[in-house]
Amino acid sequence: MIERIEQLRAEGERDVAGAATTAALEEARVRHLGRRAELPNLLRGVADLPPDQRGQVGRAANQARQALEAQIAARAQELEGAELDARLAADRVDVTLPGDPPQPAGRLHLLTATRREIEDVFLGLGFTVLEGPEVELVHYNFDALNHAPNHPARDRTDTFYVGEDLVLRTHTSPMQIRAMESHPPPLYVVIPGRVYRRDSDATHTPQFHQVEGLAVDEDITLADLKGTLLAFARAIFGHEREVRLRPHFFPFTEPSVEVDVSCFNCTEGHLRDGSRCALCKGTSWLEILGAGEVDPNVYAYVDDERYDPERIAGFAFGLGIERIAMLRHAVPDLRLLYDNDLRFLEQFG
Amino acid sequence: MRVPLEWLHEFCAPDLPARELATRLAMTGTEVERLQRHGPDALDLFVVGRVLAAEQHPAADRLRVCRVALGEGDVAQIVCGAPNVAHDQTVAVAQPGAILPDGTKLGRATLRGVESAGMILAEDELGIGTDHSGILVLDDVGSGEESDELVPGTPLLDLLPGLATDVLELEITPNRPDCLGVYGVAREVHAATGAPLRVAPWEGALPSAWAGEVEGAHVEVRDPDLCPRFTATVYDDVRIGPSPPWLKARLMAAGQRPINNVVDITNYAMLLTGQPLHAFDLDRVAGGTLVVRRAREGEEVVTLDGQPRRLDGEMVLIADADGPTSIAGVMGGERSEVQDDTTTVLMEVATWDGPNIHRTSQLLGLRSEASARFEKGLAPEQTLEAQSVAHGLMVDLCGATPRPGLIDVGGAGPAPEPLLLRSATVTRLLGREIARERQAEILRALDFGVEETPGEAVGAVPFATAGEGLAVSVPPFRRLDVTREADLVEEIARIDGLDALPATLPARRGASGLLMRPQRLRRRAEDVLVGRGLHEVVGWSFTSRELLERLRLPADSPLRAVVELENPMSEGQAILRPTVLGSLLDAAGHNVAHGHRDLALFESGAVYRTGGGRLPHEHHALAILLHGGLQPATWGTPQPPRASFFAAKGVLAAVLDALRVEWTVTPAEEPFLHPGRSAAVVVAGERVGFLGEVHPLVVRTWELDDPVAAFAVDLGRVVAAAPEVERYVDLTTHPAVRQDLAVIVPAGVPAACVVEVATRAGGELLARIEIFDVYEGEQVGEGQRSLALHLEFRAEDRTLTDQDADAVRATIVRALGDELEAVPRGE
Numbered sequence A: 001m002i003e004r005i006e007q008l009r010a011e012g013e014r015d016v017a018g019a020a021t022t023a024a025l026e027e028a029r030v031r032h033l034g035r036r037a038e039l040p041n042l043l044r045g046v047a048d049l050p051p052d053q054r055g056q057v058g059r060a061a062n063q064a065r066q067a068l069e070a071q072i073a074a075r076a077q078e079l080e081g082a083e084l085d086a087r088l089a090a091d092r093v094d095v096t097l098p099g100d101p102p103q104p105a106g107r108l109h110l111l112t113a114t115r116r117e118i119e120d121v122f123l124g125l126g127f128t129v130l131e132g133p134e135v136e137l138v139h140y141n142f143d144a145l146n147h148a149p150n151h152p153a154r155d156r157t158d159t160f161y162v163g164e165d166l167v168l169r170t171h172t173s174p175m176q177i178r179a180m181e182s183h184p185p186p187l188y189v190v191i192p193g194r195v196y197r198r199d200s201d202a203t204h205t206p207q208f209h210q211v212e213g214l215a216v217d218e219d220i221t222l223a224d225l226k227g228t229l230l231a232f233a234r235a236i237f238g239h240e241r242e243v244r245l246r247p248h249f250f251p252f253t254e255p256s257v258e259v260d261v262s263c264f265n266c267t268e269g270h271l272r273d274g275s276r277c278a279l280c281k282g283t284s285w286l287e288i289l290g291a292g293e294v295d296p297n298v299y300a301y302v303d304d305e306r307y308d309p310e311r312i313a314g315f316a317f318g319l320g321i322e323r324i325a326m327l328r329h330a331v332p333d334l335r336l337l338y339d340n341d342l343r344f345l346e347q348f349g
Numbered sequence B: 001m002r003v004p005l006e007w008l009h010e011f012c013a014p015d016l017p018a019r020e021l022a023t024r025l026a027m028t029g030t031e032v033e034r035l036q037r038h039g040p041d042a043l044d045l046f047v048v049g050r051v052l053a054a055e056q057h058p059a060a061d062r063l064r065v066c067r068v069a070l071g072e073g074d075v076a077q078i079v080c081g082a083p084n085v086a087h088d089q090t091v092a093v094a095q096p097g098a099i100l101p102d103g104t105k106l107g108r109a110t111l112r113g114v115e116s117a118g119m120i121l122a123e124d125e126l127g128i129g130t131d132h133s134g135i136l137v138l139d140d141v142g143s144g145e146e147s148d149e150l151v152p153g154t155p156l157l158d159l160l161p162g163l164a165t166d167v168l169e170l171e172i173t174p175n176r177p178d179c180l181g182v183y184g185v186a187r188e189v190h191a192a193t194g195a196p197l198r199v200a201p202w203e204g205a206l207p208s209a210w211a212g213e214v215e216g217a218h219v220e221v222r223d224p225d226l227c228p229r230f231t232a233t234v235y236d237d238v239r240i241g242p243s244p245p246w247l248k249a250r251l252m253a254a255g256q257r258p259i260n261n262v263v264d265i266t267n268y269a270m271l272l273t274g275q276p277l278h279a280f281d282l283d284r285v286a287g288g289t290l291v292v293r294r295a296r297e298g299e300e301v302v303t304l305d306g307q308p309r310r311l312d313g314e315m316v317l318i319a320d321a322d323g324p325t326s327i328a329g330v331m332g333g334e335r336s337e338v339q340d341d342t343t344t345v346l347m348e349v350a351t352w353d354g355p356n357i358h359r360t361s362q363l364l365g366l367r368s369e370a371s372a373r374f375e376k377g378l379a380p381e382q383t384l385e386a387q388s389v390a391h392g393l394m395v396d397l398c399g400a401t402p403r404p405g406l407i408d409v410g411g412a413g414p415a416p417e418p419l420l421l422r423s424a425t426v427t428r429l430l431g432r433e434i435a436r437e438r439q440a441e442i443l444r445a446l447d448f449g450v451e452e453t454p455g456e457a458v459g460a461v462p463f464a465t466a467g468e469g470l471a472v473s474v475p476p477f478r479r480l481d482v483t484r485e486a487d488l489v490e491e492i493a494r495i496d497g498l499d500a501l502p503a504t505l506p507a508r509r510g511a512s513g514l515l516m517r518p519q520r521l522r523r524r525a526e527d528v529l530v531g532r533g534l535h536e537v538v539g540w541s542f543t544s545r546e547l548l549e550r551l552r553l554p555a556d557s558p559l560r561a562v563v564e565l566e567n568p569m570s571e572g573q574a575i576l577r578p579t580v581l582g583s584l585l586d587a588a589g590h591n592v593a594h595g596h597r598d599l600a601l602f603e604s605g606a607v608y609r610t611g612g613g614r615l616p617h618e619h620h621a622l623a624i625l626l627h628g629g630l631q632p633a634t635w636g637t638p639q640p641p642r643a644s645f646f647a648a649k650g651v652l653a654a655v656l657d658a659l660r661v662e663w664t665v666t667p668a669e670e671p672f673l674h675p676g677r678s679a680a681v682v683v684a685g686e687r688v689g690f691l692g693e694v695h696p697l698v699v700r701t702w703e704l705d706d707p708v709a710a711f712a713v714d715l716g717r718v719v720a721a722a723p724e725v726e727r728y729v730d731l732t733t734h735p736a737v738r739q740d741l742a743v744i745v746p747a748g749v750p751a752a753c754v755v756e757v758a759t760r761a762g763g764e765l766l767a768r769i770e771i772f773d774v775y776e777g778e779q780v781g782e783g784q785r786s787l788a789l790h791l792e793f794r795a796e797d798r799t800l801t802d803q804d805a806d807a808v809r810a811t812i813v814r815a816l817g818d819e820l821e822a823v824p825r826g827e
């Protein structure tokens, strides 16, 4: 009897191992462990055996059944895995086709992207961002910024007027006064915005964008202006940049300077091949903005004793967003920025 | 301002190459636009020659074959076409290889069979004048030069130093009219380089006879507020003729055309001193009296250029007994100008009110070298400097006899108060110490008077203490520009303060460096659009009045309250945009015209309307425009969805939901929108913008395809409605129960109405409601439609059961039935 059990187990094991598909495995299971198979029947017949044989035979048959069941389960897992692999291998797509539906990438306009970047640099330096009206009183745009009554910028050939005392602001500087009128020192602000001048050619559009900067505190110096603008220039144009200050004249700063940043396109004005750098015209410097120490007369217009030029000092600067964007991205013509041609817009932001 | 270096070097000649000088000037505040070479090149080939013989060319009537001695025994054969060439003349010769001012390089030539080794030059060919009627004959010029310079072979440059020179083209800032003269620039060069400065040419040259009245000439200044000083001298026996070549050469190098000796003298003196002069023919001044006064309204003057000019009551003119003769400070008059037969000259040198001259010049559209200087404000002291320079030249070049006396109305300007320059202020403003000796040196170089503070009140500054700094007196020519301590700091900084300035960062006390909430949310709104695949455009603030018609705006539309420009550059830019929609349509039109038909654009920018306070109303608008396919057709989606009302509404929802703003839309018409597909966007109970498909007639005027979908909102008001700080709400302890509900309602009932009634009926337990399906058709019957809703029920204090939810749902169904005749579907 025991021998028969061993034989059945061996047959079963052989068939299970030989089953090549889950269907053949099922067949083998039915053949060896099914309702009509010999081993289970043998187990069911244990009760009919003489008592001294029951224990031994029952144990052997049970072991054989369990072993077969375990083997079938293992084999089933093996076969199912292989069959899934085969099915998945057949279920193949061309992974190189484009994604679908497409998720087109939108873009910020180059001017917005540049403006945000400039804002972020100054936010990091501890400045806050203010904004102001584009249609501005002559008082704020010129008078309070110490422009002489005959200053040419006031001319109707240069500035858009919308009323006797109302202009489209020609710079973001009027916000210097408005900012000081509404906040006591210390004041650290940048003011981005759209400005207007009556000019139109390859290097001028009647509207453009500036960022004004203003820092007023107990001990602001021209050296602080230089340091701040050096930090800015390096953040935007690369960490090996230098800046230099050149004396200039603006009605609302004293001393006034123009600020140049060392050209990032060349070495000492020359390209690798020895030709003259077209970006800086061989000078190795790029003019990027006008600046200076706030003129004492400007504080007088604020009419707040906390802005007493004997007790506080400040610097101010104004830079053109278009100029920064064009320099940095090699945009050759200002007007491209306002054509809104998708072929341009897609390249930035 | 063109400054020939040859002329500059007469007063200050730093030992620097021209390019380095230009850089030094640029770094001390005088911008150099360019450095130019003026005049001929290969200069050693330009020499003095003597015509030994001039014979008729064998084959050409108009040509002469000349033998010209060029020194050291050299004789050249030169063919010459000038009518005045003759035996024994001393002439200017260019030898083969010479380069003329226009760039022409001379070679050996054969003219009608005769060889010619060079060229005998006319004045214009040398670039020292405009005369081309004949060759320049050097013995005629009466220059008073030593005769041994006229030896053949002498380099022409020795004779005419201004012939060829580097020229600095300077951009003089408006605060520095003193640099609109060569001597003023020389003073700057002196301060910038340390090279010695020669004494000013007028210094000590003022004739002692300049006092008292001038016989036969009178000046009456009726409006001294606009004419602080008027000086005049008179010259008799004047012989009008051409100026000598050296003077012409300098004028040409400085960019001024020679006219005749008297006019050239006025220009020369102006270019040297910065002070304009005007020469009258005194015999043509009726009555011999000049009256300076404001013009009468509409009074006319015929200026030098022959143009009649109408003046207004604020313009100043100079009149004689016959009426106006010139516009003060701007342009002389035709009637009294110097002519070939002039023998008596009245030399006027005056100071005018800068702003007034500026105004006149602007209103008349008339700018001159004189007005450009006067409008910046000259010092009255400069008048005598110019008189002095002109005096010497009138005698030397015109053989004139000065009439004794000087007319001087107004006199010198006020002596300036000394300024206090504290050393502490220099350091405080610059962030760098500069030794007081160096400060004094710089200021003295710029012609300021400097003393150590004496320990008492200095001018208007009372608290000076001994040794605190410098007491500085400002020269008259800087009187308007330097009036405060900070102005002195600038003078020092620009000459010796900027190169060595350290780069430091400010202390930034109390500075926070954060974007403010509205700014952050504006960025967020833009980023949502970018993330949804839209491209940002930047349009023009300007637009055309025509936009209002193209948008079909009726006469009473609030969008017609536009801000108008008084001086637009064109009709197309005559007003400020009252809406961003025009800019977006323009951008769409541009791209469609270039073959891009699938467009998703947005703009974030200001719009402008009249009204409000002293300033027009401006708000920051956010707007989008959709045109064509919302995405490209692809292998998986060959028929992508197209722009539509709901596509735009979906984008609007993305923005407003990202900002967590409560919003709705309500049907509302706009003249530029499809009447059946337009809505008002409502946030916090206020209309903040529109949403819709653009009216087909509007679409057509921009040559776009239907439909174009758009929205525009006042972003400032949207952002203001966003919650300040998000607060935590517990949604997990008591989970929600979700159910769906489909109701059939009359087709005319807006979905929002169903939502509103259901929300009210659902009360506190209804946490969320959303329409997810709409069906119209046979199954619901004509004039009806079915709306399917997701409902979410939740209580804060307990977990709801299905029975709780059923009860609320039943209340909602009842309310929808009562108020909207809605019938639950499939129940």
Ligand SMILES: [Zn+2]
Binding pocket: A263, A264, A265, A266, A267, A269, A270, A277, A278, A279, A280, A281, A282, A283, A284, A285
């Ligand atoms: Zn470069």
